[in-house]
Amino acid sequence: MNSLLESGVTDCHPASAPDYMPVDELRQLQLRRLQAVVERASEHVQHFQSRMDERGLIPADIRSLEDISRLPFTVKSDLRDTYPFGLFASPMKDVVRLHASSGTTGKPIVVAYTQDDIDVWTSVLVRCFAGCGLHRGDIIQVAYGYGLFTGGLGAHYGAEGLGATVVPTSGGNADRQIMLMKDFGVTAMCCTPTYFLHLIDRAAELGIDMKDLPLRAGVFGAEPWTESMRRHIENRSSVEAFDIYGLSEIIGPGVACECRRHQGLHIFEDHFYPEIIDPETGEPLPDGIEGELVLTTLSKQAMPMIRYRTRDITMLLPGRCECGRTIRRMGRIGRRSDDMLIIRGVNVFPSQVEAALLEIEGTLPNYQILLTREHGLDQMEVQVEVTPQMFNDKIEALQGLHAKLQGALDHVLGIRIKVALVEAHSLARSEGKAKRVIDRRTS
Amino acid sequence: MKIQQLSLFVENKPGHITAPARLLAREGIDIRSLYLADTQQYGIVRMIVSNWQKAAGILEAHGYVAKMTEVLAVQVPDRPGGLADVLGALDGSDINIEYMYAFPYLRGNQAVLIFRFNDPDAAIAQLQTAGINLVASNELLK
Numbered sequence: 001m002n003s004l005l006e007s008g009v010t011d012c013h014p015a016s017a018p019d020y021m022p023v024d025e026l027r028q029l030q031l032r033r034l035q036a037v038v039e040r041a042s043e044h045v046q047h048f049q050s051r052m053d054e055r056g057l058i059p060a061d062i063r064s065l066e067d068i069s070r071l072p073f074t075v076k077s078d079l080r081d082t083y084p085f086g087l088f089a090s091p092m093k094d095v096v097r098l099h100a101s102s103g104t105t106g107k108p109i110v111v112a113y114t115q116d117d118i119d120v121w122t123s124v125l126v127r128c129f130a131g132c133g134l135h136r137g138d139i140i141q142v143a144y145g146y147g148l149f150t151g152g153l154g155a156h157y158g159a160e161g162l163g164a165t166v167v168p169t170s171g172g173n174a175d176r177q178i179m180l181m182k183d184f185g186v187t188a189m190c191c192t193p194t195y196f197l198h199l200i201d202r203a204a205e206l207g208i209d210m211k212d213l214p215l216r217a218g219v220f221g222a223e224p225w226t227e228s229m230r231r232h233i234e235n236r237s238s239v240e241a242f243d244i245y246g247l248s249e250i251i252g253p254g255v256a257c258e259c260r261r262h263q264g265l266h267i268f269e270d271h272f273y274p275e276i277i278d279p280e281t282g283e284p285l286p287d288g289i290e291g292e293l294v295l296t297t298l299s300k301q302a303m304p305m306i307r308y309r310t311r312d313i314t315m316l317l318p319g320r321c322e323c324g325r326t327i328r329r330m331g332r333i334g335r336r337s338d339d340m341l342i343i344r345g346v347n348v349f350p351s352q353v354e355a356a357l358l359e360i361e362g363t364l365p366n367y368q369i370l371l372t373r374e375h376g377l378d379q380m381e382v383q384v385e386v387t388p389q390m391f392n393d394k395i396e397a398l399q400g401l402h403a404k405l406q407g408a409l410d411h412v413l414g415i416r417i418k419v420a421l422v423e424a425h426s427l428a429r430s431e432g433k434a435k436r437v438i439d440r441r442t443s
Numbered sequence: 444m445k446i447q448q449l450s451l452f453v454e455n456k457p458g459h460i461t462a463p464a465r466l467l468a469r470e471g472i473d474i475r476s477l478y479l480a481d482t483q484q485y486g487i488v489r490m491i492v493s494n495w496q497k498a499a500g501i502l503e504a505h506g507y508v509a510k511m512t513e514v515l516a517v518q519v520p521d522r523p524g525g526l527a528d529v530l531g532a533l534d535g536s537d538i539n540i541e542y543m544y545a546f547p548y549l550r551g552n553q554a555v556l557i558f559r560f561n562d563p564d565a566a567i568a569q570l571q572t573a574g575i576n577l578v579a580s581n582e583l584l585k
Contacts, residue, residue: 386452386485386508387508388508388509388510391450391452391508391510392510393448393450393487393489393510393512393559394541394542394559395480395481395482395487395542398452398482398485398487399482420484421452421454421484421485422454422485423452423453423454423459423506423507423508424452424506424507424508425506426454
């Protein structure tokens with residue numbers, strides 16, 4: 001660690017040491033931890049034990065990291081089927097925290113932490129923040145929701161662990177968020193990227209230019225976002241925007257995060273072992289090839305996850321990052337395998353629509369994708385709410401906007417679609433969250 | 444000289460003008476003129492109303508996207524050639540009409556023409572030089 005500081009590496013913290021571990025040492029550590037976690041899950045989780053039995057596997061069969069591909073996958077429905085505590089590997093007396101997903105359909109997903117798990121979680125977030133160039137003395141506002149959702153408390157513990165000053169605003173109340181950012185001299189913001197765009201817009205309405213604030217970093221996650229969104233955020237505020245990745249099933253935020261090179265997200269692979277698989281066949285794919293990210297928790301006690309299928313589509317990036325970290329990187333998550341729409345045989349992702357709209361408008365208007373079938377042919381309509389910024393009282397200007405949206409979407413999606421301009425607030429929202437895709441195709 | 448015109452984005456579907464009209468009616472706002480520019484899918488309702496600040500506030504509070512645009516109102520005699528005389532005053536200039544509409548003025552045998560020009564200030568100068576009567580906001584809303 002001292003030698004790192006002497007060599008001029010400044011974006012780290014004592015907790016960041018594993019980021020720079022020699023690769024062979026890291027692989028040995030991963031294998032030891034993998035063997036231990038498989039052992040632990042086999043011993044304490046009935047569900048996992050049965051899956052191992054079905055395959056005629058015992059923990060001792062895991063002799064190398066490559067053997068991980070022999071292990072059964074865990075999928076989201078396994079968490080639902082064993083609700084609430086079926087996948088716990090620790091007795092409840094050792095569990096110090098429970099979190100749960102919002103569970104829009106049916107029962108939520110429950111995740112558990114021992115004190116050691118909380119400490120690991122904190123340490124990976126410290127490593128995220130340190131990699132973003134943050135340190136003691138920074139004032140970090142956490143506008144992820146606090147509560148059952150892992151975002152708020154996860155980022156909170158990490159920011160405290162870093163030694164920074166935390167402003168735990170949680171989500172909502174944009175005007176108060178902006179007031180506190182300004183009055184407290186907040187230097188870093190943690191929230192979803194779309195919420196930050198909303199704050200930029202709201203601040204402008206209040207006559208505050210985000211560029212005048214001391215804010216210098218934004219750690220954005222909990223939803224996929226794009227490079228064009230990064231450009232917009234960085235043009236309209238003084239923040240350097242960082243992509244952070246995580247999911248509750250694994251630990252919460254802090255599975256991976258960008259460093260200041262912004263060339264992919266470093267996976268804290270001493271705790272979370274990554275694989276990329278073909279989502280159709282389940283076969284492992286080599287580095288540099290896009291597929292579904294599968295994660296195994298190497299040190300989690302309360303709820304080990306073996307080969308959890310994230311449904312997120314990305315790749316492991318070959319080569320070493322210029323920042324000097326030895327831990328591997330993954331590409332930014334642009335889409336999820338279960339978001340994919342197939343329109344007239346073409347794969348379409350809602351995130352492509354979002355990126356195109358953002359590119360044209362500079363902010364993200366509310367939109368909805370409507371799928372229908374006419375004479376056996378899939379039809380896709382993108383309905384875009386007209387915002388005050390987009391509205392012009394000349395028909396010609398509205399037609400120009402319409403044509404521009406049409407052109408950009410046709411180009412990005414590679415198929416002919418219909419674009420409709422609709423009245424503000426006319427698209428359905430469920431619990432404040434926009435419902436993006438309405439599929440009225442009947443097969 | 445400039446008049447504030449309220450423009451509203453609406454979808455071209457049955458009932459979509461009724462709701463904003465009701466909102467304005469409930470607040471006692473008088474619509475002096477209304478003009479609809481439409482396409483197959485959507486349209487723009489352009490209105491001159493008795494109290495535009497209040498009208499815009501009410502519509503926005505109900506989630507409508509409303510915009511104020513500065514237009515010019517020109518008073519002309521309601522007779523053949525009335526319009527041609529006004530337009531003739533712009534001959535030889537680069538002033539372009541982005542859109543226009545007309546309505547009869549109830550006092551006297553007069554009509555009012557509403558214009559959105561590409562360059563309203565140049566248009567005011569040109570019209571006044573030609574002795575054409577521009578209607579002030581307070582007069583129009585009397």
